[in-house]
Amino acid sequence: MTDLRDDALPDSNDAYGLAPDDRAPDDRVGDVGGRVDGVADDGVRDDRVRDDGVRDDLAPDGDARRMSTAPAEVDASAAIGIGVLGWLRWAWRTLTSMRTALVLLFLLALASVPGSIFPQRGTNPIAVTQYIADDPSRGRFMDRLGLFDVFASPWFAAIYLLLFVSLAGCVLPRSLAHWRIVRSRPPAAPRHLTRLPEHRTLSSDATPQQVLDDAAEWLRKNRWRVDTERYDGARAGAVAAEKGYARETGNLVFHVALLVLLAAVGLGSLGGFRGTVILREGSSFANTRAQFDSFNPGKVFDDSSLPPFSFTLKKFTADYQRGGQQDGAAREFSADITLTRTPGAAPESQRVEVNEPLVVDGVKVFLVGHGYAPSITVKNPAGEVVFRDSVVFLPQDGNFSSTGVVKVPDSTPQLGLKGFFLPTAAVDDVRGPHSTFPAADDPAVFLSLWSGDLGLDNGRPQSVYKLDTTAMTRLGLEALRPGETWTLPDGLGTATFDGYLEWASFSVAHDPGKELALLASVVAITGLALSLLVRRRRVWVRVSNDGAGVTVVEIAGLTRSEHTTVTDEVDELTRHLAGRATSAATTPPGA
Amino acid sequence: MDVNVTLATYSNYLVYGAIAAYSIAMVGFALSLAAMRGRDLAPAVVAETADGAGSVAVATKPVTTLGGPDDGALPPGRRAGNIAMSLMWVGTLLLGGGVLLRGLSVGRVPWGNMYEFSISAALGVAVAFLVMSLRRDVRWLGIFVVIPVLFTLGSAITFLYTDAAQLVPALKSYWLVIHVLAAIVCAGAFCVGASVTVLFLVADAGERRALAGRPYRLDWLARRLPESYKLDATAYRIHAFMFPLWTFAVVAGAIWAENAWGRYWGWDPKETWAFITWVAYAAYLHARATAGWKGRKAAVIGLVAFGCFLFNYFGVNILLTGLHSYGGV
Ligand code: HEM
Numbered sequence: 001m002t003d004l005r006d007d008a009l010p011d012s013n014d015a016y017g018l019a020p021d022d023r024a025p026d027d028r029v030g031d032v033g034g035r036v037d038g039v040a041d042d043g044v045r046d047d048r049v050r051d052d053g054v055r056d057d058l059a060p061d062g063d064a065r066r067m068s069t070a071p072a073e074v075d076a077s078a079a080i081g082i083g084v085l086g087w088l089r090w091a092w093r094t095l096t097s098m099r100t101a102l103v104l105l106f107l108l109a110l111a112s113v114p115g116s117i118f119p120q121r122g123t124n125p126i127a128v129t130q131y132i133a134d135d136p137s138r139g140r141f142m143d144r145l146g147l148f149d150v151f152a153s154p155w156f157a158a159i160y161l162l163l164f165v166s167l168a169g170c171v172l173p174r175s176l177a178h179w180r181i182v183r184s185r186p187p188a189a190p191r192h193l194t195r196l197p198e199h200r201t202l203s204s205d206a207t208p209q210q211v212l213d214d215a216a217e218w219l220r221k222n223r224w225r226v227d228t229e230r231y232d233g234a235r236a237g238a239v240a241a242e243k244g245y246a247r248e249t250g251n252l253v254f255h256v257a258l259l260v261l262l263a264a265v266g267l268g269s270l271g272g273f274r275g276t277v278i279l280r281e282g283s284s285f286a287n288t289r290a291q292f293d294s295f296n297p298g299k300v301f302d303d304s305s306l307p308p309f310s311f312t313l314k315k316f317t318a319d320y321q322r323g324g325q326q327d328g329a330a331r332e333f334s335a336d337i338t339l340t341r342t343p344g345a346a347p348e349s350q351r352v353e354v355n356e357p358l359v360v361d362g363v364k365v366f367l368v369g370h371g372y373a374p375s376i377t378v379k380n381p382a383g384e385v386v387f388r389d390s391v392v393f394l395p396q397d398g399n400f401s402s403t404g405v406v407k408v409p410d411s412t413p414q415l416g417l418k419g420f421f422l423p424t425a426a427v428d429d430v431r432g433p434h435s436t437f438p439a440a441d442d443p444a445v446f447l448s449l450w451s452g453d454l455g456l457d458n459g460r461p462q463s464v465y466k467l468d469t470t471a472m473t474r475l476g477l478e479a480l481r482p483g484e485t486w487t488l489p490d491g492l493g494t495a496t497f498d499g500y501l502e503w504a505s506f507s508v509a510h511d512p513g514k515e516l517a518l519l520a521s522v523v524a525i526t527g528l529a530l531s532l533l534v535r536r537r538r539v540w541v542r543v544s545n546d547g548a549g550v551t552v553v554e555i556a557g558l559t560r561s562e563h564t565t566v567t568d569e570v571d572e573l574t575r576h577l578a579g580r581a582t583s584a585a586t587t588p589p590g591a
Numbered sequence: 592m593d594v595n596v597t598l599a600t601y602s603n604y605l606v607y608g609a610i611a612a613y614s615i616a617m618v619g620f621a622l623s624l625a626a627m628r629g630r631d632l633a634p635a636v637v638a639e640t641a642d643g644a645g646s647v648a649v650a651t652k653p654v655t656t657l658g659g660p661d662d663g664a665l666p667p668g669r670r671a672g673n674i675a676m677s678l679m680w681v682g683t684l685l686l687g688g689g690v691l692l693r694g695l696s697v698g699r700v701p702w703g704n705m706y707e708f709s710i711s712a713a714l715g716v717a718v719a720f721l722v723m724s725l726r727r728d729v730r731w732l733g734i735f736v737v738i739p740v741l742f743t744l745g746s747a748i749t750f751l752y753t754d755a756a757q758l759v760p761a762l763k764s765y766w767l768v769i770h771v772l773a774a775i776v777c778a779g780a781f782c783v784g785a786s787v788t789v790l791f792l793v794a795d796a797g798e799r800r801a802l803a804g805r806p807y808r809l810d811w812l813a814r815r816l817p818e819s820y821k822l823d824a825t826a827y828r829i830h831a832f833m834f835p836l837w838t839f840a841v842v843a844g845a846i847w848a849e850n851a852w853g854r855y856w857g858w859d860p861k862e863t864w865a866f867i868t869w870v871a872y873a874a875y876l877h878a879r880a881t882a883g884w885k886g887r888k889a890a891v892i893g894l895v896a897f898g899c900f901l902f903n904y905f906g907v908n909i910l911l912t913g914l915h916s917y918g919g920v
Contacts (some may be wrong), residue, residue, distance in 0.1 A: 017826040059719075068880070070880055098877065098880060098881040098882070099881055099882075099883070099884075101877060101881075102874060102878055102881050102884065104871060105870055105874040105877060106874060108870050109866075109870040109871050109874070109899075110869050112863050112866055112870075113863075113867065115858055116858075116863040116864055116867075116907070120858060122857065122858060123857055123858060124861055142661060150858075151858050197817040265856070274853065274854070354851060355847075355850050355851050356850075357853065359849065364853055366851070366852060366853040368852065368853070369775045459761050507852065507853045508853075509630050509854065511852040511854065511855070514849065514855055517855065518842075518846070521838075521842045521845075522842075524838065525835055525838050525839050525842065528834065528835045529835040532831040532832070532834060532835060533831070533832070533835075
């Protein structure tokens, strides 16, 4: 039994072809009388969700005006004296109320603010360490409050979990209510149609039943859901119609999609992984945990799900703006690699660029950074090579002044070099040695020599970018151009700056929740658009006989108050009904 | 691809031209507002309460406050308003040309730095206003739109100006184009929405005080505005229309981030403030459906949300650093 049976009818008005009496009798005619009485009593029908006085625009005809399943406002005093169960029910209703949702939304926004002001471990761990080091007691206190991990902190989680519990607790009952409403009939006409803001009156020479059938026909054709009460000769008959259920449906879909989105985010952070690796030109990476420089798996991530690909960085290319206000700004990065999809497979040439990640078996490889790796050779006094490698230096500024260290454990005494690499070297009195352009136009390296104990043997892990100088002494400093050799002080041998390689850093990541997150977002936007753009509206037509053979027709419409009208539709319907009558008198709109 | 300096220079001239046109339009709007016969504030409130807390009233009929006594031979105030509207169109065409030439000069969409964002956003505001003006008489709103437009353009050519140049690699993505386009449209409409919301608060305060018989400092302004319920409905409609688009803008940004950095959401300051803005606008819409929060309180939330939007642009780009800091702020 559906009321939407006329969806397929053409929209034109001349589709009207049925004489009123030919129409199939409404299958609900039998209970019309009772319902009319019911309406006359209080305007509320039993098969619809009762309203608890939520909306402040509710008149006595409450049900006819209610067009949202929004939860009722909670009366704070309602729980007094109903015992534990009562309190629980009160607490649940408070949690799932609109007002609580609003407060929690506020809190969520507010709680995010510190996450943008203080450095966060997730995005900038070095800055966090620095921040704490600058003022340790305050820093540690802030750390305990979770201010450097806002989005993983318990209080942030508390807010969004409460919000989503509230959301679930609100949306599920609303969905059930809406489901029932969608399947039930439009609410019966309020007793006083002329009290509604949008109403017209019309007298017609058609019979009351003809007018009703005519109105129902027109409404159905225009895709309204229609419910009719046959004119029984004695009392008035009425047609009730409603349209725009998609508003509420869209709203519910939107809220449910938010729940799904949260689940998708959770899925991604539990089952995904993210790792970074730095590769110099010519070196290779195989996709196993040990080969990453850093690796962050989700809690239920399983190493065996890492696809077994490997790749070699053949060449990294960077291009920069030359001249002008943005001199030195990056314009183009690309990394040419040879990819082996599975062990033994034929290697293939690929290019990874910013915004154009490589995808292998659902895992994405992103180009995220780059820098220089000066090639250094150290020989001992006997002229034997004790160190030869290109060492990754980390960029310190936009012009790629880079720092790094060379550790030479195989010489006696052990040697360490602290280096400063400048792709386009310049020296001035104020800034000392610095780089003036990010490309390697005129590279130079500044090395300072330390000798003593590198501290590699005490079992503590050491950073490859730092020299532990507690047991070392500084012996000298030298600036080298490519190909130049420094004869080390104290006859310790030589150090040669052979040139440089470029390195690129890659981020390898898999997020199993991201497709679901995208889907949820698309559904959420669709639901939102429906919810905010569709108008929910109702119209009623009531006919009565004035006793002198003239049919009095009352037409009225109602809509969600916010921002819409049914004026046009009420006018159209009025015009249609007036046009059907051979003689009709219409009162002016709004009279 | 090289920068075409000639086109970039012409683009600047067009932007200056637009500023000139908007400045005169501002004067015109001011004159037309001053010449308007204000309405009586108190009866509007009576009618409103009779409707049941003002929420049943409907407001799609064109705002007619500018009509009435002004009909017939055009009085100076009305003519000033008409000239101002025409100049809005002229200024917007010039500005549109300026944005277009800026893009052509670098062979890409003109959204690579704050100067370009600012002139595009100003264009967005002006277009949003002109679109509204097609459907109704919004001359009363003109001055409150043209002032933020001039502010944006003024700050753009003074301290945000950047020579035309190519993009940093992270910004080369068509998702970025979509993301920024949506954000610019939102910026324009949210700005107009915020202006209307402020005016709602003024009209609302004026009506309340008139009813209570108390004086109001902005009475002269409140009397020249449409009824507060109409302003409220207009503001709501703008926000309701834009919120799905803003949601889309955030999602498009997330897709871009996924492509550039391998995660769709990383709580970078820009992302964090986009989230805060989104939640704030959601709170505004929510408040409008929450008993006890409709009207003024909801309006204030809407303004806070716009504040967050502005902060995400000026504050985050200039004060906070993150992955999103663009070349050449
Ligand atoms: C994640 C948190 C939430 C967000 C982002 C959110 C967002 C929104 C938005 C943007 C709207 C406007 C759509 C419209 O007016 O039709 C809305 C409406 C609504 N929300 Fe939420 N909401 C959230 C949580 C909740 C919760 C917890 C509840 C339950 C108390 C709730 C109940 C409602 C209701 C009933 C409406 C429709 C009001 C009406 O009839 O106009 N929402 N929500």
